[in-house]
Amino acid sequence: SAVISQKPSRDICQRGTSLTIQCQVDSQVTMMFWYRQQPGQSLTLIATANQGSEATYESGFVIDKFPISRPNLTFSTLTVSNMSPEDSSIYLCSVELRGGKFSGANVLTFGAGSRLTVL
Amino acid sequence: AQTVTQSQPEMSVQEAETVTLSCTYDTSESDYYLFWYKQPPSRQMILVIRQEAYKQQNATENRFSVNFQKAAKSFSLKISDSQLGDAAMYFCATQGGSEKLVFGKGTKLTVNP
Numbered sequence: 501s502a503v504i505s506q507k508p509s510r511d512i513c514q515r516g517t518s519l520t521i522q523c524q525v526d527s528q529v530t531m532m533f534w535y536r537q538q539p540g541q542s543l544t545l546i547a548t549a550n551q552g553s554e555a556t557y558e559s560g561f562v563i564d565k566f567p568i569s570r571p572n573l574t575f576s577t578l579t580v581s582n583m584s585p586e587d588s589s590i591y592l593c594s595v596e597l598r599g600g601k602f603s604g605a606n607v608l609t610f611g612a613g614s615r616l617t618v619l
Numbered sequence: 620a621q622t623v624t625q626s627q628p629e630m631s632v633q634e635a636e637t638v639t640l641s642c643t644y645d646t647s648e649s650d651y652y653l654f655w656y657k658q659p660p661s662r663q664m665i666l667v668i669r670q671e672a673y674k675q676q677n678a679t680e681n682r683f684s685v686n687f688q689k690a691a692k693s694f695s696l697k698i699s700d701s702q703l704g705d706a707a708m709y710f711c712a713t714q715g716g717s718e719k720l721v722f723g724k725g726t727k728l729t730v731n732p
Binding site: 541542543545558590592594607608609610611612613615 | 652654661662663664666669710719720722723724725
């Protein structure tokens with residue numbers, strides 16, 4: 501199974517600024533996923549990041565607002581641009597879990613998340 | 620399209636007792652998976668249990684078991700002998716075919732000593 505490290509774990513940001521969240525995986529993975537969890541809400545997929553290609557964004561999310569980098573098979577970043585209070589959320593990185601009792605596709609393991617508060 | 624509904628925003632249970640968390644779903648896929656994820660206060664999401672829709676036998680992982688009623692599109696999670704460490708948000712999720720993983724809104728479980 502993969503170990504995912506995310507940073508920052510939390511941050512307080514000013515309106516209009518941008519923040520980049522880093523996600524490091526201890527093994528090579530094909531796809532990495534970025535989710536948003538707004539207060540009291542479920543997880544919503546922002547985009548899927550493949551190494552060597554543009555990220556694929558879900559409906560309601562655009563590259564200008566959430567640019568993603570995927571420079572190699574173990575690392576990805578998500579930037580939240582021009583932040584507003586509505587962007588206050590937990591942002592989670594995830595990868596497919598391989599091996600172990602839950603081996604197989606479509607089984608995700610998550611990082612601990614990055615809690616952003618925008619003032 | 621897929622949807623997941625968790626009708627219990629909050630639940631509580633006494634330590635050592637049993638609690639059942641409800642989940643209903645809808646999908647047009649014939650082959651799909653169902654999941655229960657646990658998110659403790661530390662926020663690390665953990666997969667608790669997985670069910671393949673084509674399997675009639677209910678999945679079990681130690682104290683965690685599911686009641687999968689395919690015709691009713693119901694997928695409840697039973698936690699036996701509840702422990703303080705079971706306190707968390709629990710998310711039901713489904714994924715089928717080429718569809719993305721879809722989560723319910725979660726149920727916050729409190730375990731009382």
